[in-house]
Amino acid sequence: MIQLPEVIKNAVDALTKLPGVGEKTAFRMVMSMTNWKASELKVVGDSLTNLKDLKLCQDCGMFADEDKCSICADEARAFSRTLCVVENASDLMAIEKSGNFRGVYHILGGVLNPLLGVGPDELRMDELRDRIVQKEIEEVILAINPSVEGDATCSYFKTLLPETIRVERIGFGVPIGGSLEYLDPMTITKALENRKRF
Amino acid sequence: MIQLPEVIKNAVDALTKLPGVGEKTAFRMVMSMTNWKASELKVVGDSLTNLKDLKLCQDCGMFADEDKCSICADEARAFSRTLCVVENASDLMAIEKSGNFRGVYHILGGVLNPLLGVGPDELRMDELRDRIVQKEIEEVILAINPSVEGDATCSYFKTLLPETIRVERIGFGVPIGGSLEYLDPMTITKALENRKRF
Numbered sequence: 001m002i003q004l005p006e007v008i009k010n011a012v013d014a015l016t017k018l019p020g021v022g023e024k025t026a027f028r029m030v031m032s033m034t035n036w037k038a039s040e041l042k043v044v045g046d047s048l049t050n051l052k053d054l055k056l057c058q059d060c061g062m063f064a065d066e067d068k069c070s071i072c073a074d075e076a077r078a079f080s081r082t083l084c085v086v087e088n089a090s091d092l093m094a095i096e097k098s099g100n101f102r103g104v105y106h107i108l109g110g111v112l113n114p115l116l117g118v119g120p121d122e123l124r125m126d127e128l129r130d131r132i133v134q135k136e137i138e139e140v141i142l143a144i145n146p147s148v149e150g151d152a153t154c155s156y157f158k159t160l161l162p163e164t165i166r167v168e169r170i171g172f173g174v175p176i177g178g179s180l181e182y183l184d185p186m187t188i189t190k191a192l193e194n195r196k197r198f
Numbered sequence: 199m200i201q202l203p204e205v206i207k208n209a210v211d212a213l214t215k216l217p218g219v220g221e222k223t224a225f226r227m228v229m230s231m232t233n234w235k236a237s238e239l240k241v242v243g244d245s246l247t248n249l250k251d252l253k254l255c256q257d258c259g260m261f262a263d264e265d266k267c268s269i270c271a272d273e274a275r276a277f278s279r280t281l282c283v284v285e286n287a288s289d290l291m292a293i294e295k296s297g298n299f300r301g302v303y304h305i306l307g308g309v310l311n312p313l314l315g316v317g318p319d320e321l322r323m324d325e326l327r328d329r330i331v332q333k334e335i336e337e338v339i340l341a342i343n344p345s346v347e348g349d350a351t352c353s354y355f356k357t358l359l360p361e362t363i364r365v366e367r368i369g370f371g372v373p374i375g376g377s378l379e380y381l382d383p384m385t386i387t388k389a390l391e392n393r394k395r396f
Contacts, residue, residue: 002269010248047211
């Protein structure tokens with residue numbers, strides 16, 4: 001087998017750390033990059049290195065250019081009394097894309113997972129509780145994904161809040177476009193539980 | 199829609215330039231990288247930027263750590279009288295993987311393509327001819343992919359060489375594991391042309 005230079009091996013190793021990129025894909029990427037100009041390589045390299053400078057909104061924890069993200073900086077939303085708790089930035093963006101929530105968000109940074117050593121201190125729980133009190137939030141929507149850990153996180157979180165605050169969790173059931181035939185028993189069970197008078 | 203920071207947009211834009219990476223995939227990669235440490239980001243960024251330092255073997259044009267690649271530096275192969283011409287480094291590695299060629303290679307850097315402005319001067323044609331003469335190569339195997347441009351490149355190249363040198367092109371036909379049912383008419387035609395007494 002031919003010995004490949006270190007620079008190629010390093011680039012392949014680095015790219016395999018990306019999600020969904022195996023050794024073959026990484027190799028194909030690097031092969032294509034061997035035809036790039038030094039300036040083009042620098043642009044890609046720097047843009048990835050520069051992700052270290054990513055700032056987080058001091059309120060919700062979302063990515064931000066300034067101290068606050070564009071949602072928390074939006075006057076029309078900043079004083080909303082409704083707060084939506086999400087696990088991460090991707091979940092926040094998914095909800096934002098639906099265009100049907102006009103309150104503020106709070107990114108937890110994950111869910112409680114004792115097996116992986118994620119306790120309340122690893123999540124942005126205290127910031128969340130303080131913010132709810134300070135901002136006089138009246139309604140908290142838990143947009144936490146359904147899983148054992150997610151359920152436990154929601155239960156734990158509810159115990160932190162005064163009873164006057166309304167805490168709700170997003171609805172579970174059959175997704176639009178979904179087919180009962182292919183859905184798992186747990187989703188069907190939830191869909192039956194969450195039935196509504198028609 | 200939420201405004202994402204410039205650093206994220208830049209990283210997504212950069213990654214979409216990789217083969218097989220669309221905007222969604224790039225975004226997923228960047229989202230995952232937002233959880234990386236600055237040192238990890240630097241390793242990936244630098245490893246890509248460093249591809250600019252990639253050296254090419256002064257003989258065959260393959261990637262190399264030193265002046266010569268590991269094949270041209272191999273005494274047992276360097277004086278071989280058989281030379282295999284390939285389009286690029288990936289093709290070279292594919293042949294090398296088969297383990298059945300023990301001569302030296304020469305990377306052309308592509309095939310003639312007048313529409314894209316690739317003429318003989320853009321390819322490593324002159325180096326190849328000089329090398330064949332200097333190294334007293336007796337047999338040239340053209341491992342150029344079958345296409346209109348590949349065929350033209352092979353025909354053109356043959357005119358450059360003295361007639362004493364044996365020039366051969368790799369065989370075309372049904373690939374091992376292939377099924378006649380799913381092969382294109384051109385491959386079938388080639389397979390019939392290239393039939394051998396059994």
